Amino acid sequence: MSEMRILAIIPPMTQLNTPYPATAYLTGFLRSRGFDAHQADLSIALVHQLLSVAGLQALHRQVSALPRQQHTAATRSFAGQFESYCTTIAPTMRFLQGRDPTLAHRIASRRYLPEGPRFAPLEQYVDGLQHDGTPLDWAFGALGLQDHAKHIATLYLNDLADVIRDAVDPRFGFVRYAESLAASQPTFDPLHAALAAPYNLVDATLQTLTLATLAQHRPNLVLVTAPFPGNVYGAFRVAQAIKRAQPSVITALGGGYCNTELRQLDEPRVFDYFDFVTLDAGERPLLALIEHLQNKRPIDRLVRTYTRTHHYVDCREPDIAFAESGTPTYAGLPLDDYLSLLDMLNPMHRLWSDGRWNKLTVAHGCYWKQCSFCDVDLDYISRYDLATTDVLVRRIESLVRETGQTGFHFVDEAAPPKALKSLATALLQRKLDISWWGNIRFEKSFDAGLCQLLADSGCIAVTGGLEVASDRLLKLMKKGVSVEQVARVTRAFSDAGILVHAYLMYGFPTQTAQDTVDSLEYVRQLFAAGCIQSGFFHRFTCTVHSPVGKHPEHFGVTLSRPPHATFANNDVNFTDATGVDHNRYGAGLKKALFNYMHGIGLDLDVREWFEPRDAGRPPGKRQRRRASDAVPRTLVPPDLIERALA
Numbered sequence: 051m052s053e054m055r056i057l058a059i060i061p062p063m064t065q066l067n068t069p070y071p072a073t074a075y076l077t078g079f080l081r082s083r084g085f086d087a088h089q090a091d092l093s094i095a096l097v098h099q100l101l102s103v104a105g106l107q108a109l110h111r112q113v114s115a116l117p118r119q120q121h122t123a124a125t126r127s128f129a130g131q132f133e134s135y136c137t138t139i140a141p142t143m144r145f146l147q148g149r150d151p152t153l154a155h156r157i158a159s160r161r162y163l164p165e166g167p168r169f170a171p172l173e174q175y176v177d178g179l180q181h182d183g184t185p186l187d188w189a190f191g192a193l194g195l196q197d198h199a200k201h202i203a204t205l206y207l208n209d210l211a212d213v214i215r216d217a218v219d220p221r222f223g224f225v226r227y228a229e230s231l232a233a234s235q236p237t238f239d240p241l242h243a244a245l246a247a248p249y250n251l252v253d254a255t256l257q258t259l260t261l262a263t264l265a266q267h268r269p270n271l272v273l274v275t276a277p278f279p280g281n282v283y284g285a286f287r288v289a290q291a292i293k294r295a296q297p298s299v300i301t302a303l304g305g306g307y308c309n310t311e312l313r314q315l316d317e318p319r320v321f322d323y324f325d326f327v328t329l330d331a332g333e334r335p336l337l338a339l340i341e342h343l344q345n346k347r348p349i350d351r352l353v354r355t356y357t358r359t360h361h362y363v364d365c366r367e368p369d370i371a372f373a374e375s376g377t378p379t380y381a382g383l384p385l386d387d388y389l390s391l392l393d394m395l396n397p398m399h400r401l402w403s404d405g406r407w408n409k410l411t412v413a414h415g416c417y418w419k420q421c422s423f424c425d426v427d428l429d430y431i432s433r434y435d436l437a438t439t440d441v442l443v444r445r446i447e448s449l450v451r452e453t454g455q456t457g458f459h460f461v462d463e464a465a466p467p468k469a470l471k472s473l474a475t476a477l478l479q480r481k482l483d484i485s486w487w488g489n490i491r492f493e494k495s496f497d498a499g500l501c502q503l504l505a506d507s508g509c510i511a512v513t514g515g516l517e518v519a520s521d522r523l524l525k526l527m528k529k530g531v532s533v534e535q536v537a538r539v540t541r542a543f544s545d546a547g548i549l550v551h552a553y554l555m556y557g558f559p560t561q562t563a564q565d566t567v568d569s570l571e572y573v574r575q576l577f578a579a580g581c582i583q584s585g586f587f588h589r590f591t592c593t594v595h596s597p598v599g600k601h602p603e604h605f606g607v608t609l610s611r612p613p614h615a616t617f618a619n620n621d622v623n624f625t626d627a628t629g630v631d632h633n634r635y636g637a638g639l640k641k642a643l644f645n646y647m648h649g650i651g652l653d654l655d656v657r658e659w660f661e662p663r664d665a666g667r668p669p670g671k672r673q674r675r676r677a678s679d680a681v682p683r684t685l686v687p688p689d690l691i692e693r694a695l696a
């Protein structure tokens with residue numbers, strides 16, 4: 051294969067508002083090395099096909115064929131308003147693409163779009179609000195017309211996703227598709243069975259799109275990226291379609307899912323779909339693979355690559371330096387097709403779903419690489435490599451020129467403060483006017499002066515891990531920050547006009563009920579003091595690559611190891627000697643946070659967010675409360691954050 055024509059594909063599903071950046075990086079890199087490289091986003095293409103008039107007609111046929119008892123509220127509502135869906139779908143998609151903003155008036159009137167079960171909360175109260183609740187009109191009062199309409203149109207699309215789920219494929223979702231077939235699945239059997247099943251409407255549509263993309267680009271090497279478990283099924287369906295139609299086309303799989311989950315891959319059936327699976331940063335393995343395909347390198351000299359015949363091969367050549375990895379390019383991606391959605395009314399949350407962001411990294415890896423819940427030994431965290439500010443600025447300039455858009459999302463695991471300072475200074479000196487946001491650690495070098503400099507350079511938001519707001523647990527996690535320090539740093543960002551989102555965690559080893567309640571109290575105070583504006587609580591999961599997974603005894607937990615994994619291996623169940631039932635607290639934590647993000651309930655005792663242990667039982671069956679059933683009172687002084695800020 052002397053003439054290489056390379057096509058990088060984003061399989062469904064990823065994001066609707068912006069392309070997942072992996073193919074942009076690889077295409078930019080390969081072009082910088084002189085290769086004929088192209089890219090395609092089959093995730094957004096699939097959504098547009100399903101949500102077209104023809105797609106809805108096909109969906110209607112599926113709904114009509116359902117036996118009566120299999121109908122759901124979503125399918126009944128769709129069938130009853132089908133004509134209205136057909137007349138509104140194209141204009142609504144154009145509106146969400148930003149091509150027809152005046153349609154906002156009709157959408158916001160709520161007399162234009164058909165409404166299904168997803169609209170129910172609008173008739174009552176915002177889902178999750180406690181006490182008397184707050185009508186959505188209250189929240190909309192703070193929004194402009196465009197945002198109001200965007201939210202209505204997002205609910206309309208969510209209704210349609212529910213119809214696809216109920217009538218075509220129960221695994222369907224706009225951002226995660228058939229995730230359970232891939233996430234920490236020790237064997238390939240479930241995915242194999244799903245891939246052997248006859249095509250449903252979604253599969254058939256994806257196959258048509260795949261073949262059309264093949265015909266357009268005529269590649270002899272196709273790279274498929276699988277960043278998450280939620281697009282692995284799509285990745286294999288794409289590869290299956292390619293291999294059935296053109297078996298001579300070489301297929302390779304890579305991306306974040308492979309890097310974390312497939313490190314012990316020992317499953318020959320995977321190679322019926324992919325000829326190669328690569329691990330970690332793709333540039334060096336790809337160069338080696340291309341040389342191999344050009345007969346310039348034997349197969350046993352590949353880099354971090356699984357092959358059917360030689361299993362795992364790694365001749366350990368050094369990676370391409372971050373500075374040499376080229377400028378990402380979005381060339382070939384349909385940038386005008388992405389949809390700006392508005393799921394959550396919180397201004398920070400919307401950054402993830404609303405608007406198209408150019409994605410860049412300030413550095414490869416994490417400069418801290420110590421947190422005990424993180425994959426600190428894997429390349430994407432452990433290999434810290436920084437390019438000069440000049441290189442970064444050139445990449446920014448190039449992306450602005452190419453896309454005409456000035457919004458940047460720095461998708462680092464934790465962007466280093468020194469590099470951000472230098473970047474901000476350079477942006478200001480060169481009068482390069484961009485808006486940017488990214489992930490950081492809340493470390494003390496972000497003082498008022500630096501935060502103001504970042505804001506002046508266009509920084510609009512930061513995200514960072516506060517995890518469990520408890521100094522004891524932050525220490526056990528080796529997070530390298532304290533609650534009071536986070537309060538001062540986040541306040542400095544907020545004072546500079548930069549929105550702050552905190553990643554929060556519950557269920558960490560040794561975490562007690564008292565820790566959980568105290569953590570929520572800290573979070574309440576941080577919201578009340580205007581330090582943070584947004585957050586998300588996720589349940590701690592132990593990965594096999596993290597220090598907790600490697601040395602569970604240091605964290606007071608015992609792992610339940612699954613049987614030998616031949617396919618995916620990442621999350622691992624564990625038993626915590628503390629014995630706390632964390633399930634009891636999850637819903638209350640999320641409800642509290644949802645309300646705090648809307649500025650509600652900040653004056654309540656945090657215990658009020660948690661249900662009593664026997665809340666689900668009928669009154670006659672409730673048991674006498676034991677002292678251990680009570681949600682503990684917080685031990686955090688009510689003015690702790692205020693004092694830290696003073």
Ligand code: SF4
Pocket residue numbers: 416417418419420421424425426431463464491515
């Ligand atoms: S959690 Fe974040 S800051 Fe901590 S090691 Fe991982 S990437 Fe770095």
